[in-house]
Amino acid sequence: MAKSPILEVRNLFKTYRVRRSIGLVETVKAAQDISFAVERGRTLGIVGESGSGKSTVARCLLGLTPLTEGEVLLDGNQLGALGVRKMRSHRRMMQMVFQMPQASFDPTRTVRSSVAEPLRRLRSDMSRTQQDERLAEVLTAVSLGEELWDRKPRALSGGQLQRAAIARALAPDPELLVLDEPTSSLDLSVRGEILSLLQRLQEEFHVAFVLISHDLEAVRVCADDVIVMYLGQVVEEGTAAQVFGSPAHPYTQALIAASKFETDSFELGPKGETDPTAGCRLMPRCPLAEEACSAEQDLVPSATDGRMVRCWKVS
Amino acid sequence: MTLLSPQRERGLMARMFVGPTVGMTIRRSLFFFMLFLAVVAPWLDDFAHVLPFPIYDPLRPDPFNPVSPPTAEHWFGTDTLGLDVFTRVLMATRVDFTLALIGVALGGGLGCLAGAWAAYRRGWVDMVALRIVEVLQSFPVLLLGLAMFAAFGSLEIFGPVDHGMAVLVLSISMVNFPLYLRQVRSVLLPLTEAEFVQAAKCAGLGAWGIVWHHFIPNARGQILALFPLTCAYAIQIIAGLSFIGLGIEPPNPEWGSMIKAGATLIVQGHWWVSVFPGAFIVLSVYSLTGFSARSETLVGPGGTSA
């Protein structure tokens, strides 16, 4: 299956204007020059701390917020350039699972009717009976007990609701799921259940994932490829084995050390008061920083194994 | 702490009426009694022979029996024209309830939609909505009614509908529109960024889809609490406008105009002409506000659905 990637992002920029006080408007560069591609049936992990811009990327992908610049190509078609009807057919191909399962369900409606919503809206090509069959299929696929289907969201636990949210996203038969911190608000004993469910569903429905998380462990076991973001920029990208096996960028190294609570191996300095807007964004915190780091850094392929790193010291 | 509560939604409507105390339940069932009267009022005359109380034609004067105090034949006495106050109070229940209900439903319904739309769109839509609200709310209620009568007084635009009633309904709507708009907007404003709204966008819902399927249902509790309260106010407004001679004109039965008719008699000791319609206004408002308090405890924070 040497087809085009299901999702391709080219030079995505997103700038917010934030009103600090009367007359003072600041622009925040939430995403700068982000490019990546996701192959069918594979998983791309995006990791980074809060403020790294990973959620902004997710919202841009789904058209929940307009991009400032750049292109998002879904199955070779550019989003945004599409008409309303075409947009709807593309909505079907890309669905999202949100971070907070309780907040992502309308409290006034039953689980069944929430899960049915994208199906009814986006699959008007299916008859009502076909839709109902599909609904039962996905709810069963996520092993959500039938007795819970007609309950209100607050009667379900976080793990159960997150499974319902996955069913909702899968219902219109998408090619790509964007998972925004799908396990972050769940208990540890449930995390494994959701992750293994996602792995199983990927095999079963051959759907691609964009897995956004600050939980590096979750990304390590689920992702094929990984992007590491810091302050709106991609600082490292490569396969999961490369990035987690031998992290090249100082920020990646620090993140991995922190996630294992091994600060002795590699520690970043404290977060500064103001973030730099030019040169290496990590420079004020980086233990390896030198004078030359204040010049703009490019994302360059590393000489040895073809992955990309935004740091001149390692490339 | 997750406190999983079982399905408590189902009994919500029933529990709106029953509990928590016997007194409160009686207070609210009083409303149903009055609503029942309002519904059956036009047919009372047909069943006069089986009714336990004497009923008369509300519009036919009895010149031989004016200003009679309450007796077995005239439970609430008669007025200066000899009209039976009891029959007229019952008939007026129908008029006041109907006008209040239609007016609130019309203005409130539009207010809800506008409020939800303003909360969803924000920006200039929100600003325009709020300016309209402010303008409408800066008029004293009676002045607004007066202005409406001045504006529509001479226009014959309501066809076969009674002109005074139509303008009354419009006035009630104008008063309620901003109330509902404000309330619904403030409840829904925090929801615009909620994840379930984003999920609905991913599901392909447009702006109106989200407003209709997600926003309005989520403001349901507050709408439910506001509705009886505003109906009670509406009854007072109707009575007030009729009292100053706008809206329902005598001899048509209406509580406000009946109070007015008896106002001059009170000083002579003929209290019954004004007191009985007045008592009905008090009772209806009292029973209606009982619902508001109840729905606030039931659907407010810590209640069954929030």
Next chain:
Amino acid sequence: MNSGQANGALLSLSGVEVTINTLSGPVHPLQGVDLDVYPGETVGLVGESGSGKSMTLRAILRLMPPGGAITGGSVKWQDRSVLGLDTDELQAYRGSDVAMIYQNPVSALDPMLSVERQIVDAFKANRATSDGVAEEFARDALRDLEFGNPDVILNRYPHQLSGGMAQRVNIALALACGPSLILADEPTTGLDMTTQIRVLDLLEQQVHARNAALLFISHDLRAVSRVARNIGIMYAGQVVEFGPRERILTDPSHPYARALLECMDLRTGERPRSIPGLVPRMTEEYELCAFRDRCPSRMAACDEEPLPVHKLGRRRRLLCHLGPHHG
């Protein structure tokens, strides 16, 4: 159940039960919590949502939610019953004996007051001193918490602080009361990983420097083990296992603790593990083991006899029919 009397413990909880009356009936979030904290000791409590760990802190402070009450057991502070304190004594106990650090650092601060005002007020609330002394304390405390320029921070308002900074200010606030025990409720959960470790280390360092004790609760065993010498595992309103950090992290005895450790450990190429079944509903009062429906080592005794308490050495305790794990 527990010998909380005169054993030198700073804080001693024994068989604490809490009942909350809600619209849908009573809930029992704590069903017999036993816990001792000794002076200068760091204790961690780990549990998932609904396990009762936050409620344990509330019981210690006697801060009950609406409709809630401590319905059984005892809470002792240096051999005095906290449950018997009157309003004034309780206020003094909450302020100067026990201080609390909350999960959401920004909303735990008063948005209308400067950092300096808040620390100074907290400092003066428990001592009769001048503003000058209090300001000196505030400056020193912030310097101890590695703020490069304390004077700048002192004049800030909560919304001008990042999460990590706000939580360090909260630590300073807690220290300002001069408590013998600091309670910390998931203080680093909302912070970034790299910030989290720094705040944890600073917290532990400052608690030690002031000879205070720390009771730290979190759902994250790794965060707890970073600061706590002794760790308790909570499940369904009970501390089901308590012991030294090394023991709990490497070879716990309770099947729930063992399962939790397995969940933490994700391995490439293997299906991630989870604990099957649901967290028990706390609407029920459990006579028998509450974990037995999910337990891989369930035995006949689990369904018949109430939970035995195994005391292993001075501090180790275990609530399980299996007894201590050897292996």
